[in-house]
Amino acid sequence: MKRPLIVGVMGGGHADEEHLQSAYRLGALIAGQGWILLNGGRNVGIMSASACGAAEHGGLTVGILPDDNPAQAGEYIRIPICTGMGSARNVINVLSSDIVVACQGGAGTVSEIALALKHGKPIITMGFDARAIADLSHSRGLLAAARTPEEVIAMIKDRIANLTASLPSEDHRES
Amino acid sequence: MKRPLIVGVMGGGHADEEHLQSAYRLGALIAGQGWILLNGGRNVGIMSASACGAAEHGGLTVGILPDDNPAQAGEYIRIPICTGMGSARNVINVLSSDIVVACQGGAGTVSEIALALKHGKPIITMGFDARAIADLSHSRGLLAAARTPEEVIAMIKDRIANLTASLPSEDHRES
């Protein structure tokens, strides 16, 4: 079975209005590509905004919850995955994403950027500079910086060609 | 957003032909109801058979992998969730399912039945008798036994009315 690309959108429970709007738009654009949006699943901040954008544009949304019950999932999450594992779910967020996009966030988001670098996942930051994390991690090569949702999508398309066996092949994007 | 029921189908990597056929048929029937099939995601046994049945009948399949990369997912898994957590993913299988169906399996499946009982998940066995587990767990009330996939579906429909707030309400089944 061809499977669609899974784009992980990480970001904080609190974010500025401008960043929330960008996250919404990013979700909408991901849906428009036929990709799946995966995030941390809660009903706040970047998680809520990105899921809303995707769901309102017909996209499929997967939320990896720290909680043990789906009542904690945001209303735009179609598939809540309940881990009951708190912050350990950050690892699952990263491992389950073919590409990780990091939006404005706090320490949790920083941990996800570091885990993505550790596991060799391509990662794109949107609207902030995380090169210091990559430098401290000795792995700047995997990190790219975008300013807008449109730029993120263009970068993902560029990177798809370079992605390894763990990813669907190029024509799967349309499925 | 209305979300569809998630039915977890547990079972072993090795199973008899008869049980594999039942698992395939169960997957097909779950898809026919518009429910999501969730399982352990690997390309063997009950996992592979149930995912195949669902996927070939237009159903959405989610696989919670013990592995850290999606290349280990079975070919009929549309959404591979990579945990990199080995057997700890059994807990996620159970917590993420609105209802758990246990098919033929070994110790891993028994652990999932016990975890479902512990977390108060409704659980239906198909084609084998797990009352001993429920007795040892002091919680027979949550466990029901079905002989066929059709009986499983009928039991799930019966139970939906009784399910708690963590579940989609009855009309969500169609969504």
Added chain:
Amino acid sequence: MKRPLIVGVMGGGHADEEHLQSAYRLGALIAGQGWILLNGGRNVGIMSASACGAAEHGGLTVGILPDDNPAQAGEYIRIPICTGMGSARNVINVLSSDIVVACQGGAGTVSEIALALKHGKPIITMGFDARAIADLSHSRGLLAAARTPEEVIAMIKDRIANLTASLPSEDHRES
């Protein structure tokens, strides 16, 4: 470095007085052998009783907590390991034990017996019959049944000679 044997003592948060006394005595005997007692770490039932027995007899106690903070540990736990992972810590209980002893418990304890069978850990039940779990798991060979703490200790000593590379060699027992 020679390391001492780690004996995992599983059991419920609620247990009969008779079983609590056996768990206390088992903890004391484990300490007397110079072995480490590992359990689920909480301040209730078999966990509390076995840790108390070990600690009051000079033994080292390790508690693998489902919680994210050590304030939830029982008072006789010297080394609280905080997982913040709920039931997923049951897997760690089993994997970290060289030998698992299962005392009276509920569904959580049954899940640990099944996980021990799955991962090939030697397991001894004390004061109850879990052969039904082993039968359902197709792996009765790893399971032994003892009636008293003294019998458990004798069985562990018998099994040490047969244990595989994952265990300290025989003379480490004295360290």
Added chain:
Amino acid sequence: MKRPLIVGVMGGGHADEEHLQSAYRLGALIAGQGWILLNGGRNVGIMSASACGAAEHGGLTVGILPDDNPAQAGEYIRIPICTGMGSARNVINVLSSDIVVACQGGAGTVSEIALALKHGKPIITMGFDARAIADLSHSRGLLAAARTPEEVIAMIKDRIANLTASLPSEDHRES
């Protein structure tokens, strides 16, 4: 029961000779205080060096392994905790430490610094500058920088007075 302070020493599998020597010395000093050293448990880099320093000075060492079997533990680890959870064990490293010390490392270590900040753990870096992580995490207050193992120990002593209920009270340090 009074329990000793648990000091988590994080750091990479690869490190410069100078940093390995500092980690060894830090382990020795932690042992000298009667504190427990907790680390990632593997037989490489900062993990191996810090455990060796502690063990050779009579300290108790706990290793939280990503692996599912204790044969992967370093030789100076007295209590191997086997998670079988890969990088998710980084969360356990942090949650189980009363104080976290971060030595030279890569992305894994950065993830642990971020997780420590997220969970409000006091954290001390030794020999490198991690303020960029704290700035991106909006939580510089918890982070202190030391140049030498001796400075780390002094800082831990300073901080003990300020530590919250999750920590042993001051006189427990001697136990």
